[in-house]
Amino acid sequence: MSDTVKVALVTGGSSGIGAGVARRLAASGVKVVVADIAEPADVRCDVSVLDDNLRAVDYVMKEHGRLDLAFLNAGVASGCGVGEDFDVALYRRAMGVNLDGVVFGAHAAIPALKASGGGVIVATASMAGIVGIPLDPIYAANKHAVVGLIRSLGVALAPDGIRVQALCPSFADTAILGDARVLLEAEGFPIMEVDEVVDAFEKVVASEGTGECWFVVPGRPSEPFAFRRAPGPR
Numbered sequence: 001m002s003d004t005v006k007v008a009l010v011t012g013g014s015s016g017i018g019a020g021v022a023r024r025l026a027a028s029g030v031k032v033v034v035a036d037i038a039e040p041a042d043v044r045c046d047v048s049v050l051d052d053n054l055r056a057v058d059y060v061m062k063e064h065g066r067l068d069l070a071f072l073n074a075g076v077a078s079g080c081g082v083g084e085d086f087d088v089a090l091y092r093r094a095m096g097v098n099l100d101g102v103v104f105g106a107h108a109a110i111p112a113l114k115a116s117g118g119g120v121i122v123a124t125a126s127m128a129g130i131v132g133i134p135l136d137p138i139y140a141a142n143k144h145a146v147v148g149l150i151r152s153l154g155v156a157l158a159p160d161g162i163r164v165q166a167l168c169p170s171f172a173d174t175a176i177l178g179d180a181r182v183l184l185e186a187e188g189f190p191i192m193e194v195d196e197v198v199d200a201f202e203k204v205v206a207s208e209g210t211g212e213c214w215f216v217v218p219g220r221p222s223e224p225f226a227f228r229r230a231p232g233p234r
């Protein structure tokens with residue numbers, strides 16, 4: 001892990017990818033604060049609530065006096081589609097956790113990162129932020145939004161010495177897969193171990209870029225996804 005990271009905040013760190021990252025950070029000597037709605041968490045934080053994010057960062061600053069890395073990782077599957085299976089409460093929840101959670105988390109972390117002389121924000125987007133997902137269009141929509149946010153913030157926060165990166169995993173072996181696991185296994189689609197995503201996270205933190213979206217796909221070394229240049233005016 002990068003030598004410059006002394007204190008980290010991990011949202012959604014009570015299970016899955018967040019827990020794996022929290023363990024790896026702690027093992028390399030980083031002081032880690034886990035913020036989650038589920039146990040075990042150092043601070044209870046519903047990332048879809050702005051005040052909870054502010055409180056989580058306050059807790060980090062009171063406990064450890066600085067913040068070097070904010071891993072904005074909490075996320076949920078949407079649980080509904082846009083047609084007959086639409087459910088406005090599930091839609092709001094998915095957008096609230098997966099998109100608001102990253103916006104609010106970044107908003108809360110930026111002053112603390114600045115006060116610490118700069119740092120890194122890593123958001124867990126998904127490959128669903130890069131390609132369309134017919135099985136869960138709402139999840140794809142909020143993950144695409146996170147990708148757009150990170151690509152934009154990378155440039156916007158460069159003058160403050162804050163790098164902003166997205167981690168875009170394919171399917172990994174965590175609770176979020178739910179019933180989709182059976183479908184994936186039937187299709188023979190490889191499901192990654194959490195550790196493979198954590199390895200990619202380490203590469204992202206050690207990288208020097210900003211505004212990048214690193215894919216994490218079975219059997220391929222992780223690297224920033226190469227977006228095509230958009231056509232400019234002629």
Ligand SMILES: NC(=O)c1ccc[n+]([C@@H]2O[C@H](COP(=O)([O-])OP(=O)(O)OC[C@H]3O[C@@H](n4cnc5c(N)ncnc54)[C@H](O)[C@@H]3O)[C@@H](O)[C@H]2O)c1
Pocket residue numbers: 011012013014015016017018035036037038045046047048073074075076077097124125126127168169170171172173174175176177
């Ligand atoms: N596992 C995959 O296949 C996969 C692939 C791509 C992206 N992701 C993303 O990875 C991230 C982590 O998910 P995971 O796979 O580890 O699943 P997970 O279900 O194991 O972990 C998600 C964590 O987020 C927490 N959480 C949920 N709602 C929250 C809220 N409102 N406030 C705070 N915490 C909340 C949960 O309690 C849990 O600890 C998510 O953003 C997910 O979308 C997962």
